[in-house]
Structures are given as structure tokens and as C-alpha cells.
Amino acid sequence: MKTPAASTIPLNRLLWTASVVVGASLPHWFELSIWIPLLLGTAIVWRLAAAVSGWRLPNRAIRMLFAFMAFTAVLMQYHTINGVTAGSALLVVMVALKFLEAHSQRDELVLMIIAYFLVFASLLYERGLWVGIYLLAFVWITTLGLLQLGRRGQLRPSWPTAKLAGRLLLQAVPLMIVLFLLFPRLPGPIWGIPGDTSSGASGLSDSMSPGDITDLGLSDEVAFRAEFYGSPPTADKLYWRGPVLSAFNGRSWTREPGMRRQVLDDIEFQGDPTEYRVMLEPHGRNWAFALDMPREWSGRRDIVMGSDYQLRVMFRDGIDTRIDYEVVSFPTYRAIEPMGPNELDRFRMLPEDSNPRTRALVASWLDDNPSDEQIIERALNVFRGEQFFYTLTPPALGRHTADEFIFETREGFCEHYASAFTIMMRAAGLPARVVTGYQGGELNGIGDYYIVRQSDAHAWTEVWFQNEGWVRVDPIVAVAPERIALGSSRASLRSETASRAGLARLAWIRNAVFAWDALNTYWNDWIIGYGPRLQRAILRSLGFERPRWPELLLATVIATACVLVGLSLYLAWGFRRKLRQDPAARWFERFDAKLARAKVASRKPSETPEAYAARAATELPESANEIGRVVGSYLKARYEPDSQRRWLRDLETLVRSFKPARQ
Amino acid sequence: MQMTGRLKLWAADWALRRQGRDQPDVTLKRRRIYILPTRFGAAFAALVFAMLLGSLNYGASLGFGLTFLLAGLMLVIMHHCHNNLLGTQVRFAGAPPVFAGQPAEFRIGLSNAASVTRYELEVAYRGQAGQPVDIEAGQSKHLTIEVPAQKRGRLPLQRFAVATRHPGNLFRAWTWIHMDAQCLVYPRPAPAGRPLPESYASEGSRMSAEHDEADFAGLRPAVRGDSLARIAWKAYARSGELLLKQFASGDLQPHMLDWDTLTDLEPEARLSQLTRWCLDMAANMRSFGLRLPGKTIPLGSGDRHLSECLRALALHEAPAT
Numbered sequence: 001m002k003t004p005a006a007s008t009i010p011l012n013r014l015l016w017t018a019s020v021v022v023g024a025s026l027p028h029w030f031e032l033s034i035w036i037p038l039l040l041g042t043a044i045v046w047r048l049a050a051a052v053s054g055w056r057l058p059n060r061a062i063r064m065l066f067a068f069m070a071f072t073a074v075l076m077q078y079h080t081i082n083g084v085t086a087g088s089a090l091l092v093v094m095v096a097l098k099f100l101e102a103h104s105q106r107d108e109l110v111l112m113i114i115a116y117f118l119v120f121a122s123l124l125y126e127r128g129l130w131v132g133i134y135l136l137a138f139v140w141i142t143t144l145g146l147l148q149l150g151r152r153g154q155l156r157p158s159w160p161t162a163k164l165a166g167r168l169l170l171q172a173v174p175l176m177i178v179l180f181l182l183f184p185r186l187p188g189p190i191w192g193i194p195g196d197t198s199s200g201a202s203g204l205s206d207s208m209s210p211g212d213i214t215d216l217g218l219s220d221e222v223a224f225r226a227e228f229y230g231s232p233p234t235a236d237k238l239y240w241r242g243p244v245l246s247a248f249n250g251r252s253w254t255r256e257p258g259m260r261r262q263v264l265d266d267i268e269f270q271g272d273p274t275e276y277r278v279m280l281e282p283h284g285r286n287w288a289f290a291l292d293m294p295r296e297w298s299g300r301r302d303i304v305m306g307s308d309y310q311l312r313v314m315f316r317d318g319i320d321t322r323i324d325y326e327v328v329s330f331p332t333y334r335a336i337e338p339m340g341p342n343e344l345d346r347f348r349m350l351p352e353d354s355n356p357r358t359r360a361l362v363a364s365w366l367d368d369n370p371s372d373e374q375i376i377e378r379a380l381n382v383f384r385g386e387q388f389f390y391t392l393t394p395p396a397l398g399r400h401t402a403d404e405f406i407f408e409t410r411e412g413f414c415e416h417y418a419s420a421f422t423i424m425m426r427a428a429g430l431p432a433r434v435v436t437g438y439q440g441g442e443l444n445g446i447g448d449y450y451i452v453r454q455s456d457a458h459a460w461t462e463v464w465f466q467n468e469g470w471v472r473v474d475p476i477v478a479v480a481p482e483r484i485a486l487g488s489s490r491a492s493l494r495s496e497t498a499s500r501a502g503l504a505r506l507a508w509i510r511n512a513v514f515a516w517d518a519l520n521t522y523w524n525d526w527i528i529g530y531g532p533r534l535q536r537a538i539l540r541s542l543g544f545e546r547p548r549w550p551e552l553l554l555a556t557v558i559a560t561a562c563v564l565v566g567l568s569l570y571l572a573w574g575f576r577r578k579l580r581q582d583p584a585a586r587w588f589e590r591f592d593a594k595l596a597r598a599k600v601a602s603r604k605p606s607e608t609p610e611a612y613a614a615r616a617a618t619e620l621p622e623s624a625n626e627i628g629r630v631v632g633s634y635l636k637a638r639y640e641p642d643s644q645r646r647w648l649r650d651l652e653t654l655v656r657s658f659k660p661a662r663q
Numbered sequence: 664m665q666m667t668g669r670l671k672l673w674a675a676d677w678a679l680r681r682q683g684r685d686q687p688d689v690t691l692k693r694r695r696i697y698i699l700p701t702r703f704g705a706a707f708a709a710l711v712f713a714m715l716l717g718s719l720n721y722g723a724s725l726g727f728g729l730t731f732l733l734a735g736l737m738l739v740i741m742h743h744c745h746n747n748l749l750g751t752q753v754r755f756a757g758a759p760p761v762f763a764g765q766p767a768e769f770r771i772g773l774s775n776a777a778s779v780t781r782y783e784l785e786v787a788y789r790g791q792a793g794q795p796v797d798i799e800a801g802q803s804k805h806l807t808i809e810v811p812a813q814k815r816g817r818l819p820l821q822r823f824a825v826a827t828r829h830p831g832n833l834f835r836a837w838t839w840i841h842m843d844a845q846c847l848v849y850p851r852p853a854p855a856g857r858p859l860p861e862s863y864a865s866e867g868s869r870m871s872a873e874h875d876e877a878d879f880a881g882l883r884p885a886v887r888g889d890s891l892a893r894i895a896w897k898a899y900a901r902s903g904e905l906l907l908k909q910f911a912s913g914d915l916q917p918h919m920l921d922w923d924t925l926t927d928l929e930p931e932a933r934l935s936q937l938t939r940w941c942l943d944m945a946a947n948m949r950s951f952g953l954r955l956p957g958k959t960i961p962l963g964s965g966d967r968h969l970s971e972c973l974r975a976l977a978l979h980e981a982p983a984t
Contacts, residue, residue, distance in 0.1 A: 109703045109832065113710050116733065120714050123725040132725065139732060143831075150703075150832030151783055153795050164830065168743065172735030179731040186719055321722070530724045564738065571742040578778045579750045 008103045011051050012155050013148070017108050018044050020145040021099060023138050024115035025092045027122035027131065031085055033077060036092050039070065043096035057100065067097050088121040108149045115142060127322070129523045143169055171571070175563050182556040184549055185532045204287070204436050204457055206243045209252040210405070210415040211397025222281055223438060223456070224289055225521055227449035229275040233291070235440050237331040239460065239472065240289040240452060242437035244308035246347055248426075250354035251401060253419060253434050256346070263307050263337055266469075269295050271332035278325055279524065284318040287311070289437060289452075291329040292472065299325035299533065309335065322529055336469035347431030347464060355423055357403040362427035372430060372465060376473060379424045382406060383417065383478040390480040417475040418459040431464035435472070444514045451517060584637040584648055591630050591655045595620075598660035609634060623660050630654045671790070675822060678839045685842045688754045691825070695838050696748050698741060704833035707737060737833055744834040747781055747827045756805055758820075758846035760973070762938075766809040767846035769820045774803035782829035787837070792826065812848040815934065815977045820844040849973045852942055853935040859918060882906040893946060907946060917950040917962045934976050941976070945969040955979055
């Protein structure tokens with residue numbers, strides 16, 4: 001093996017290779033640690049410098065050393081070479097080293113193959129609409145690169161080649177669509193997914209310590225979207241249930257392993273149902289959000305309801321992909337959960353030494369033997385009567401969070417209120433628990449669905465009554481009712497300084513954001529979310545009742561064959577037209593045939609049209625005039641490009657009407 | 664490698680049986696154009712298959728999209744590759760005679776009558792593809808196939824392929840062509856030095872030796888087969904053009920070169936020697952004739968006469984003994 005000579009690949013080919021490689025690795029740069037893109041950049045610059053100004057390239061031994069070092073570095077960093085991230089890190093490293101030693105067309109083509117695979121790898125964890133747009137651009141550029149690098153001769157000018165690449169891709173689209181729609185999709189992985197694709201947990205957590213957070217950052221990240229099939233419930237009914245926190249240690253609320261109990265049968269559903277579809281973003285947990293109170297759900301078989309009425313999806317490692325499901329909920333219900341005294345005591349539990357002042361306050365209410373409703377009313381009055389503020393930047397709280405919140409700071413957000421209220425309920429001996437979830441949502445008028453964001457996260461209280469079961473009480477309503485009424489916190493809370501006029505001026509931005517989100521949702525629904533379920537739905541609408549694997553495969557094969565035949569015919573016909581000689585020559589041939597019938601010997605290949613005409617004219621003196629005109633318009637139609645069409649028409653009428661006078 | 668070589672040979676023979684021998688001017692029709700993926704094409708297909716498995720495993724919809732787009736692209740490219748060759752006119756445009764030991768150059772004319780450019784057309788001989796050319800709409804180009812000419816006589820171009828890998832080098836579309844294309848191969852000229860037989864030329868020994876400067880009569884462009892000893896190297900260094908020194912030696916006496924004077928040589932060696940003498944005589948503008956068993960060319964001179972003699976030497980059949 002000799003050291004590659006730098007001059008064996010011309011610079012323009014190297015540049016094409018470099019742009020394809022950079023384009024392919026671009027989506028990975030943000031996922032990989034910084035040294036990997038730097039390595040690639042260095043390799044490219046080095047190789048280009050070698051081509052331009054004759055820098056020395058590393059010899060084989062040094063390249064092997066580089067390769068070994070890079071491989072070790074990847075292994076040490078990711079502890080594996082398996083999985084998407086480590087795999088793509090390795091691929092980028094390979095690309096860098098291969099680029100450095102590229103010295104033949106074969107190397108260029110190997111790099112092309114790796115580049116395609118790199119882009120493919122990025123599609124395994126990137127799903128946004130942007131990625132789709134990027135993908136289109138990349139495929140176009142890469143196809144252009146393929147056409148250029150596939151040549152053994154000089155490269156062609158870029159623009160015509162780019163047009164050719166675009167045409168090839170457009171012709172490939174019908175086949176892509178058919179295969180995309182019909183190719184059988186599997187409900188699960190074939191050999192398991194190396195476990196690094198799940199994004200980190202985001203959004204709600206399964207514990208809550210109100211005193212710890214002094215700045216609740218409201219993330220605009222979308223938690224899920226919900227599309228209602230009928231008219232949606234009013235904003236004050238939009239309570240999306242998440243984790244229920246019933247264990248309290250004096251400062252933090254946490255989840256308690258619930259009883260395995262079939263609770264659904266004991267719920268009394270009243271009033272009209274609300275049907276909707278939830279498109280849940282991956283959040284790393286296995287919670288499926290639904291409006292209180294869900295009765296039926298479909299779309300996934302692995303959704304179950306826990307004893308705390310929360311829906312969960314059976315994902316072993318949390319939900320790491322977009323899922324969607326349909327739910328029927330009843331906003332009016334009686335969640336009667338029959339519980340024994342022991343169980344109820346769990347929901348009355350307060351650590352002995354916690355929040356003494358709050359307990360004393362509540363104890364003072366109990367003297368005149370109030371009803372449960374009266375106790376709730378009094379507790380809410382605490383928040384109503386005194387100067388309580390809803391703020392996202394509350395002061396930190398010490399050991400007795402409820403005491404400090406109620407008697408001193410009086411500033412907090414939903415968690416503070418829910419926690420303090422639940423403590424008051426428990427102090428009064430009422431079984432109560434904290435429910436977290438989302439409240440409200442933003443209606444996207446363009447897509448006609450609700451967007452629920454992390455900033456809509458909420459916490460409220462559920463109190464248990466003997467005959468009513470669990471009843472929702474939201475103390476925030478007492479303090480910041482507009483938060484619930486508007487169904488969204490941002491307008492009222494975040495932009496306290498923003499005037500209404502300012503908001504109105506920004507209306508178009510809002511609309512643009514909505515439009516983008518709607519576009520994203522369609523993208524997610526129809527492209528990213530296209531899986532076995534949607535495929536079955538489409539096939540059913542096409543008339544397949546219960547499509548199974550073999551039928552699906554057969555349908556795929558037949559449809560693909562049809563598209564291929566169509567494509568072949570289209571391309572063959574298109575090319576036939578280009579193969580045919582030009583129309584002027586065709587008309588002249590017909591003229592020749594007419595003359596031949598009048599016994600004029602056909603035009604010899606060596607004979608110019610003029611000579612032929614002169615010969616014909618002498619043989620058919622009576623038609624000499626017409627012959628002259630035909631030849632005249634033929635010559636003009638063929639050789640005067642500006643007025644070709646007109647002369648072609650003349651030629652056509654002349655030849656059609658030409659009747660040689662028989663001798 | 665040998666296996667695929669044998670397979671290729673078998674396939675080409677099958678194609679010959681199927682399409683028959685070709686006229687010297689042939690337009691490529693659909694039925695005779697074959698197409699297979701190149702090695703890169705096979706790698707590309709493997710890539711698409713790997714992507715398909717990955718998409719299935721990860722349930723990645725965008726992955727499916729890319730996979731199917733590339734699969735579609737490959738099929739579209741296959742058609743374009745085929746069309747790129749379809750309708751091309753192939754013509755044998757002659758092969759100038761050469762001496763044995765030199766490569767014979769068969770000129771193949773490719774014409775594009777379509778209204779679009781044809782890209783990267785190439786001719787291939789025994790698996791060796793030449794440099795590809797692009798042919799604009801309505802244009803023609805000549806490509807050469809070099810075949811080493813080992814033996815004098817008629818060298819036929821048994822079979823060659825016209826092929827293309829455009830676009831993208833994923834497929835190779837080709838057609839085998841069997842035309843009556845021949846190149847005349849003259850015998851390899853013997854090394855200079857052997858004097859003309861005494862009986863024919865009293866001063867023949869002077870022929871290939873040095874000449875007096877006084878005899879110098881001028882220069883003429885050198886042609887293939889001229890004696891190297893008589894190239895005007897100084898003039899070549901000045902002008903870059905190969906010129907041959909001509910001498911007006913008084914020795915313009917015609918010679919009859921005779922097969923029978925070379926009794927000490929094998930028949931092929933005799934032909935080589937006669938070729939050498941013919942070239943030398945022509946270079947000296949001397950008139951000469953050639954006497955071979957069964958054929959006699961009378962005295963004469965000039966290029967046409969030389970060609971006639973060389974042709975007779977090339978095609979000489981040893982009499983059955």
C-alpha cells in the first residue's frame with residue numbers, strides 16, 4: 001500500500017465529496033461531543049490543502065494510529081459502539097479518516113454510501129418537520145453528488161446536473177409513496193432497540209416539594225395535543241390527570257404504590273361524554289394523560305388505569321416515541337372508591353411534627369363541628385380573604401412549608417396552594433391527596449386541536465367524601481380564577497407588562513406560530529406517526545377488512561409492480577419522443593414518399609434537398625411550383641430556429657395538400 | 664474471477680446466437696441492451712436493504728421514507744441508464760493497418776440522433792472500458808479500441824461492447840456488438856542491417872548504411888515503418904515533427920525483392936525481412952518489386968505501391984508443402 005498521492009482526485013470532485021459528507025453529518029453534530037465534528041473538519045481541511053497546495057498526507061502507519069485512537073476515544077466516551085449515538089459517532093469518525101485517504105473514485109463512492117447511512121441514522125432520533133425539510137435538501141444535493149461522482153470523465157456543470165437530479169427524484173416519488181403507504185409496518189422492534197433513544201424525562205415528575213422551587217420556568221415545550229371529536233368542554237373542565245401524589249413526609253409529596261384494584265367499575269359516569277384523541281409527545285415516563293374522568297380508551301392495547309384513575313402505558317423504559325390514543329371521558333362523574341378505614345387513614349396521614357401552625361388553625365375550625373363542605377369553604381377562604389399572590393417566582397420555604405406559605409410569604413404557584421390545601425384537609429381529618437397534571441390548553445384554530453404545553457402543568461387537590469368519592473377541589477380558583485377560566489397561564493401571568501395592544505400587534509406572530517404547529521402536527525400525524533394503526537385504517541378505507549401480513553405484502557407487490565410498469569412506460573414513451581427525428585424531416589419524408597408514387601426516384605443520401613427538388617421539378621414540371629415551396633419551407637423549418645414553428649405549420653399544410661401531377 | 668469470466672463469455676455467446684452478427688452500422692434496439700447493477704450499485708442496494716431493516720426495527724417513519732425514496736431513485740436510474748444507450752448508432756469507422764507488435768486501433772463511431780445528450784458512453788473490449796465520452800444531441804464521436812496485433816494477417820475485432828454507467832454509476836447498460844471489423848496487420852519489420860542480395864544490388868550494402876551529406880535531397884514527413892536511422896532528429900528537436908531524411912544517391916536502380924533469395928530464413932522471418940526491405944526502398948524513393956511464391960508485384964514506387972506490397976506480405980499464405 002503506498003501513500004496516496006494528493007493529486008489523484010481533482011479538486012472539484014473532492015469538494016463534492018466534502019459537501020456530501022458534511023451535509024450528511026450535520027444533523028449529528030449537536031448530538032456528538034465536540035471533538036468528532038472537529039476531527040471531521042480537520043480531515044477535510046487537510047485533504048483539501050493536500051489537493052490545493054500539496055500538503056503531505058499522513059502515511060499508512062499514522063492513519064492506522066489515528067483510526068485506533070479515534071475508535072478508542074469513541075469507545076471510552078460512549079462505553080459501547082452499539083446504539084444510534086455511538087454508532088453515528090463511529091460513522092463520522094470513519095468518514096473523517098476515509099476522507100483523509102480518499103484517492104480514487106472508489107473511495108468517493110464508499111464515502112457516499114456512508115453519508116447516506118449517516119443521514120439515515122439521524123432519522124432514528126430526529127423527527128421534526130425541520131428534519132424532513134433538511135432531508136429533502138440533502139437528498140437532492142447528494143443525488144447531485146452521486147451523478148457527479150459517478151462520472152469517470154470531467155464533471156458536468158452543476159445546474160443542469162441539479163435539474164437532472166431533481167427530475168430523477170421526482171420520478172422516484174410515486175414509488176416511494178406507494179411503498180410508504182403499503183409496505184407492512186411492524187408493531188414492535190425486530191431485535192430490540194439499543195437503549196439510548198429515549199429522551200430524558202421532561203415535564204411532570206412523580207414528586208413535589210413546593211418550597212424548593214423559587215423560579216418555575218415555564219417551558220413552551222409541547223406535552224401533548226388533543227383533538228376533540230365533538231365540541232370541547234369548557235376550559236374549567238380541562239383537567240388532564242397525571243401522577244397522583246398521596247404520600248407526604250412533611251415537605252415532599254410523592255407517589256405511593258397504589259393498590260392493584262379495578263376502580264373503573266365503581267365510577268358513576270354522568271352527563272354527556274367527551275371524545276378526543278391525544279397525541280402524546282415522548283416524555284420518558286409511562287403516563288398517558290386524559291381528562292377526568294376517562295371511561296374508555298382505544299388505539300393502544302397497553303393502556304391501563306391505575307387505582308388513582310391515572311392512565312398508564314406499558315412502556316418498560318418510558319414513552320420514547322410519539323404515541324396517540326383515543327379516550328372517552330365524562331366531565332361529570334362520581335369517583336366512588338370503596339375504602340376501608342385503614343386505607344382512608346393513609347390519605348389522612350400527616351407527620352406529627354410538621355406544620356404546627358396550620359394544624360392549630362385547622363383545629364380551631366373544628367370546635368363548632370362543621371360539615372365537610374364547611375371545612376373546605378373555610379380553607380379556601382384562607383386564600384381568598386388574605387393577601388395571597390400567584391407568582392412563578394416564590395421565595396424559598398423552610399421546614400414547614402404550609403405554615404410559612406399561609407402565614408408569612410403568601411406567594412406561590414399551584415403547587416404551593418395544592419400542597420397547603422391538602423395539608424389543611426388532612427389536618428381536618430378529611431382524606432385528601434394532591435393530583436398533578438395539566439390544566440387547560442391552547443386552542444390551535446388552524447389545526448382545530450388543543451396544544452397542552454409544559455407551562456400548563458398544574459396541581460390540585462382531591463378530597464374523599466363518604467358518598468361522593470374523590471372530589472376535585474382546585475384552590476387556585478380562589479386566588480387566580482382567570483388562570484382556570486382562560487385555560488392558559490401565559491397571557492395573564494407571564495406578560496404582566498405586555499399591554500393588550502402589544503399582544504394584538506403580535507397577533508400575526510401568534511398565527512404564524514399556530515400555523516407552524518399545525519403543520520408540525522400534520523407532519524407528526526401522517527408522516528412520523530404513520531405506523532401499523534394508521535396503515536390498517538387506510539387499508540380499511542380502501543376496502544381491506546382485516547389486512548394481514550401476507551395480504552399486505554401482496555398488495556405492496558402488486559401496487560409496486562403497477563407503479564413500476566407505469567414508470568417504465570412513462571420513461572420509455574418520453575424517451576421515444578426524444579429519439580424520433582425532428583418533425584420537419586418527417587414531413588419531408590412524407591413528401592418524398594408522395595413524389596416516389598409519382599415515379600420520382602427517392603432522394604439519395606448524398607443529394608441536398610435543393611438538388612432533389614430541382615430533379616423532381618424537371619421530372620414533374622407541372623408541380624414545380626409546389627415542389628419549390630415545400631423545399632423552401634422545409635429548409636426554413638429546419639434551419640431557422642426563430643420562426644421554426646410557423647414554417648413547420650406551412651410545411652405541414654403544403655405536404656398534406658401536395659398532389660403531384662401525374663405524367 | 665475465472666468463474667465470472669467464463670459466465671460472461673457464455674452470456675456473450677448466447678447474445679450472439681440471439682441477435683446474430685451485426686451490420687457495420689447498427690442502431691441499438693431495446694432487445695439487445697442488457698443491464699446489471701455495478702459493484703457500487705450492489706453496495707447501494709445493500710445500503711437500502713440495511714436501511715429497510717433499520718426502519719422496521721426502529722419503526723422510524725422518516726427512515727422508511729428515505730429508504731423508499733432511494734429504492735425508487737435506483738429504479739428510475741436504471742431506466743435512465745438503459746435509455747442513455749437506447750437508439751445510439753454504432754458504426755465501424757475503420758482501422759488503419761499496423762505492423763505486428765503494434766496495437767491495432769479500431770475506430771468506432773457513435774452517433775446520437777436523439778434530441779438529448781447521451782452521457783458517458785464508452786466502448787469496452789475484453790472487459791477493459793475506454794475513456795467515456797458525452798455526445799450532444801445530433802452529434803457523433805469516435806472512440807478507439809486498441810487491440811495488440813501479434814500476428815500478421817487480418818486481425819478481426821471479434822466482439823466489443825458499447826456501454827454506459829450514467830447516471831450515478833449504479834447500473835451498467837451495455838450491448839455486445841459483433842461486426843465485420845478487421846485490421847490489416849503487416850509483418851513485423853526485421854531489424855535493419857541485412858544487405859540486399861548481391862545479385863540484385865551491387866551497391867545494396869550502402870542502402871542502410873550512412874549516406875554522404877552531399878547526397879542529402881530533403882525531408883519528407885515520416886510515416887509508420889520508416890527506418891529510425893533516417894529520422895532527422897535535429898529537425899525533430901526544432902519542430903517536434905518527425906521528418907525523414909531523403910537522399911539522392913545515384914543508386915536509383917530498381918530492385919526486385921525476392922522470397923527465394925532468403926533461403927536461410929524461416930518463412931515468417933523471410934516476410935519480416937522483405938517488409939524491412941520494402942520500407943527501406945520506399946524510404947529511399949527507389950522503385951522496387953516483390954516476388955512471393957504465387958504472387959509477383961511488378962516494379963513500382965510510391966505509397967500506394969508500398970501498401971500493395973505490404974498487403975501482399977501481410978496476407979501471404981505459405982504454399983502447402
